[in-house]
Amino acid sequence: MSLKSIPPSLKTHENNNKAQIESVHLISLSKEGKIKEAREFLKQMEEAGNSVSPRSYRCLLEACGKFKSLLDGRLIHEVIQRTVKVPFGLAENPALSMLYILVFNLYASFRKWKEAAGVRKMMTQRSLRKEVSCSWITVKGKVHQFISLPGRKEQPLVHSERFAIAFGLISTPSNAPVVLFKNLRACKDRHDFGKQVSLITGREIIVRDSFSFHHFKLGDCSCNDYW
Numbered sequence: 001m002s003l004k005s006i007p008p009s010l011k012t013h014e015n016n017n018k019a020q021i022e023s024v025h026l027i028s029l030s031k032e033g034k035i036k037e038a039r040e041f042l043k044q045m046e047e048a049g050n051s052v053s054p055r056s057y058r059c060l061l062e063a064c065g066k067f068k069s070l071l072d073g074r075l076i077h078e079v080i081q082r083t084v085k086v087p088f089g090l091a092e093n094p095a096l097s098m099l100y101i102l103v104f105n106l107y108a109s110f111r112k113w114k115e116a117a118g119v120r121k122m123m124t125q126r127s128l129r130k131e132v133s134c135s136w137i138t139v140k141g142k143v144h145q146f147i148s149l150p151g152r153k154e155q156p157l158v159h160s161e162r163f164a165i166a167f168g169l170i171s172t173p174s175n176a177p178v179v180l181f182k183n184l185r186a187c188k189d190r191h192d193f194g195k196q197v198s199l200i201t202g203r204e205i206i207v208r209d210s211f212s213f214h215h216f217k218l219g220d221c222s223c224n225d226y227w
């Protein structure tokens, strides 16, 4: 699909909705695993000087992780480097931080430590740090908090909610759902973990994070793996 072939039904939108339509198209291609097509569309957007939302990049990067395409991930990272301006001294910008954490995680998942380290270095230089992950669960009226710090060197992060889920499983009745909260958005690894635990244990796990709500039951999640 090219920029000119956006469905006629969508052409009725005003120009100021164009970017949004393009984003939706990118997200839907990513979701369907059509990464090559998405990259081609991205290229056209870049050539046309149209901006791409962090959310669209996020979905593209997540698709690269999901469909295990390091090459596509690298190419998308290059586009991000060319098109996304990250000002120095930017301590807090969740959308941008998330983008670079995804790029970092993608390289780390392929054990490309040098590239992962490069991303981490850039994040540190720009004050886009990985945030401390914090999960908490209430059992018998008492709040239990679990914190994980960013890993040393290139080690993947230790996930605080894994401890919180494990604690919830052993501390609550076997027929009760495990309900926990966390401060950061769930990454794919953590999300897969929730699904697997719900399947293996037969317990329902409910996670409320800073972006969305996940209800894991028998190996599936209420978000349908899209959040």
Ligand SMILES: [Zn+2]
Binding pocket: 191, 213, 214, 215, 221, 222, 223, 224, 225, 226, 227
């Ligand atoms: Zn989910």
